[in-house]
Amino acid sequence: MMSADGDYADAADELTSDLHSPLIVQQLIVVEQKLNNADGAEKARARLKYLRTPTAEWYVVTKKSEEASQTAAN
Numbered sequence: 001m002m003s004a005d006g007d008y009a010d011a012a013d014e015l016t017s018d019l020h021s022p023l024i025v026q027q028l029i030v031v032e033q034k035l036n037n038a039d040g041a042e043k044a045r046a047r048l049k050y051l052r053t054p055t056a057e058w059y060v061v062t063k064k065s066e067e068a069s070q071t072a073a074n
Contacts, residue, residue: 008034022051022061
């Protein structure tokens with residue numbers, strides 16, 4: 001909600017409270033990019049890369065990341 005309202009700083013604070021959910025980490029990456037915090041976005045990407053959970057959310061996020069990487073490479 002905060003991200004949608006443009007309150008990215010508060011959104012980042014709230015999102016960091018649950019870094020076990022791949023969907024939340026994915027949103028954190030977006031918020032950090034909006035804040036022009038390249039270091040924070042890169043840390044969140046690394047967290048997502050090594051976050052392994054046998055959930056549907058993890059599958060959706062990783063597939064979406066793979067598709068984006070393939071599209072960027074072409």
